[in-house]
Amino acid sequence: MIPRAILTAAEMKAAEDATMASGVSVDQLMERAGRAAADIAWRMAGKAHVLVLCGPGNNGGDGYVVARLLAERGCEVQVAALADPATDAARNARAQWPGPVDAIGDARPAPMVVDALFGTGLARPLGADLSAALCDLVRKARHSLAVDLPSGIETDSGALLSPVPFFDATIALGSLKPAHLLQPAAGFMGMTLVGEIGIAAESALLEIGRPTLVPPLPSAHKYSRGYVLVAGGAMAGAASLAADAAIRAGAGYVALAGPEHGEGPLALVQRLAVDPRTLADLLADERVDVAVAGPGLGLNDKAEARLESVLAAGKRLVLDADALTLIAKRGAETLAGLDAPPILTPHEGEFARLFGDISGNKVERAREAARRSGSVIIYKGNDSVVASPDGRAAIAPPAPSWLATAGTGDVLTGIAAARYAATGDPFEAACEAVWLHGAAARMAGPFLIADDLIEALPRALAACL
Ligand SMILES: NC(=O)C1=CN([C@@H]2O[C@H](COP(=O)(O)OP(=O)(O)OC[C@H]3O[C@@H](n4cnc5c(N)ncnc54)[C@H](O)[C@@H]3O)[C@@H](O)[C@H]2O)[C@H](O)CC1
Ligand SMILES: [K+]
16 A cells, blocks of 8 residues: 655645646645535535635635535535635635625534634634634534644644534545644544645655555465564563564564463463573574563563663564663663664653653654664554654554553554564564554454454454455
8 A cells, every 4th residue: 555645734835836836826726625625525415505614824715615616516605704815816716706705703503514714824723712613613513524624733743722623524635734643633633535636745754554465475484474582571461462463463483581481372482581691592593583572571680681682682673661661761872773773662651751852743753762762663642653763754543542451562562573573674564563553453343452452463464465
């Protein structure tokens, strides 16, 4: 699957300028944008009475186009504007709207509401009266569509600058923007569709899409499919979950090496490694592709020694949980010199421990963390962000909130290890793991527990063949 690009407001403006430099006018772009939005509105509500709310910028301009096109299809349309258009394109679009334009205060509730107040140009919160009116009108509508973005959202961070209602659908014009995937904004969009307006949308920031996996070659053997070694520690269950997930995610050979035998399928190889030196010996096996440390590792001296063995093994690494807490004490930049970039999978708390001083939006923070630590970062959450030290970054589609339960992170770690062993590319592996984890969660359904994710993994993987 070809991943979709995500453009910031500034990148969108640059892409728009480049398109115009090639001979397309802003009015043509606005006509395409309005047509794409009107088509969606028509499919959602047919001939229902429509209320179009227009702002002063080009988002409002899109709204006048929507109003004209829906009226041409026979809809009864009320247009309510916040202010007169402030751009030439929006003025032209308003001039082509043959009906009256009412003040926002005179907007009447309608079965279909189109929000064309503000898009990527929103610079500050909506006034309290305006956001209250928007919320009220959307709440009273049967269908609601946001043009480009719900008004009140900051494009690049996904922050809510003022209260925003829940929309049924949002049409992202030309390209996804970070707010279409980042929380809290993404939770207010409803179904998000990208409206094609003829802009070349290219970016180093991508949406994580369904991976394409290939079946093992006829010549495959267990080691060629990847050997993952999971270092266990104080809590056998967590390491077992990671190891079980790694073998279910397609690694050909998975060994669980801890101070006691763990759980898991019979296919899992249990190795007793009471002494950290035994762990080092197991890691010295040249067939080991990826080593995992963190889930259930513990935080005491023994855990430190085990982590030391893993870091010194010269293998590709996936580090999570307790390993991240231990690394935070010595500084994440100490990972920068490893032979291959490790994959780190911090949740919010672990990220703060590792990179507490980094500011900016979630994508900026993940990128800076990756650069500083020379690691691929899976910055987990409902809106997981993956960032690579080479500048590539990707945002996951919203994951089911049922994932908020013990052990699901350990499963993600195991999947990432299997994919890192298979691909050798930590960024690709991390993106694939995040997608598979989300897909398995959707398949496992409500009230899932971590074990259910592992059971659903083969079906999630099969969807990628
Ligand atoms: N990118 C494209 O290819 C196309 C995008 N289109 C649409 O245009 C908007 C972006 O338009 P822009 O004029 O830059 O910004 P906005 O319409 O979002 O708003 C800017 C406007 O509003 C004023 N303003 C900002 N914040 C506030 C506030 N809180 N209260 C009051 N006024 C505010 C600001 O000063 C400006 O006057 C994009 O999202 C698309 O919908 C085009 O259709 C063409 C193609
Ligand atoms: K809008």
